[in-house]
Amino acid sequence: MFFMHVINATDRLPTRGHAAKRLSILEAGARVFCREGYTGANIDMIAAEAGVSRQTVYNHYGDKDKLFAAVVTEITQRCNARSFEVLSTFPDQPEDLEKELVAFAMRLTQKCLCDEDGKYLRKLIQSEGERHPHLFAGWRTEGPGKVWSALAARFARLAYAGHLELDDPDVAARQFVALVNAELHIPALFGEKLENDRLQEVTARAVKTFLRAYRRNGKEGEETTRVGRALPA
């Protein structure tokens, strides 16, 4: 009983206000580190943006390095979780494969790559990936590593069900992602976002190309994927 009390007093999660400030600092840290880079960010900026005093930042996270590491860990987890969430909406039993793949690709883009967390993670890696690769080792294995192989498994299933024709599901998965993101890289470098219409358009074209390469011959809907094709009667 008194033991419980001791445990509660020391191990229990901080009180509501406490936890709220902690989170607020983390969010502000993500924003500022992302905006200014690790070296360019300073604690006062983060404290101000979080609406707390500088000392509170130090109370919670110790120093700049530890705060950065905490930000990386948190954002990584969020992004990974989001990725698997989206992955679970993959069209396993498609009625209209092209349409459903486009919708899936749009979810992937909007919820994982073009959202705030996705942008933060990208910039954090860009600014510190080369200097501190260990900070992102977890992301590499748990993030792209697992997402891609899970995606490959979904494609393999589509192939087994006769919808696709693949040499190597892993290659196909990476190429799918590459095609879908083709037009995003440069705008992302300058903090720009594609409008929704444009995103829809480039995604549709990416999927179309993917299916041209990988759709099983003689399957339905082929004439929509290759314009002006001269089919042998």
Added chain:
Amino acid sequence: MFFMHVINATDRLPTRGHAAKRLSILEAGARVFCREGYTGANIDMIAAEAGVSRQTVYNHYGDKDKLFAAVVTEITQRCNARSFEVLSTFPDQPEDLEKELVAFAMRLTQKCLCDEDGKYLRKLIQSEGERHPHLFAGWRTEGPGKVWSALAARFARLAYAGHLELDDPDVAARQFVALVNAELHIPALFGEKLENDRLQEVTARAVKTFLRAYRRNGKEGEETTRVGRALPA
């Protein structure tokens, strides 16, 4: 005559030693800015790496901002020039399209994306693109802007000659680049380079997929691009 002399004394490029130091500072600046980011880089580091005194850096470039701008301009020009050099080796009259496209893609990757200047430019844009987009406006229009449309023109020519079947050459060009670079992004984030064998392999697969999607129906070599395909007799 005396007029010539005046022109020479004021307008001529600096003497050899002078120019050599100027260049050395620029190269060192590129390395250090790339390694440390704009904020993280400091003038003493650059001076030391260039083998000159700090004052000399200020004599040549005025201040940190101007030095950074000069580095960006120089590296941009080099990268653009290199891109068009490689572009001029595009296989316009291919005998073995797949093989020649793979070779072309390898040149593009190795000479433009994976070389030192390519890496510098990428990191410079990553660290300062969002904060100072105007510094890279020239790159966007003269670099990817023109390279892609030139590449699209080459693909259009291949289509006109009956080798390819394209809806939109611009889309095809961007997708080609995206496929070829699919595997490079993540290693690049951590300063890693793909070994040549691996690069060759992923490039071959990218081109294979590209041709599966865009090779003209009934053209030669199709059976090599689609494994296990069931052709209608």
Added chain:
DNA sequence: ATATTTTTGGACAGTCTTGTCTAATATGTC
């Protein structure tokens, strides 16, 4: 050889940042 330009090293002020410390205040619990 002499005059001119360039480079050097060092000192310097001013600014910014990190991380610590303290005393006062706020917040929440019992």
Added chain:
DNA sequence: GACATATTAGACAAGACTGTCCAAAAATAT
């Protein structure tokens, strides 16, 4: 209300960096 814990503002020392100034030394041109 009393008590413990969290938070705040501000001062502070130590260090780093920028950009300037200067006088001596070196390189270059005439």
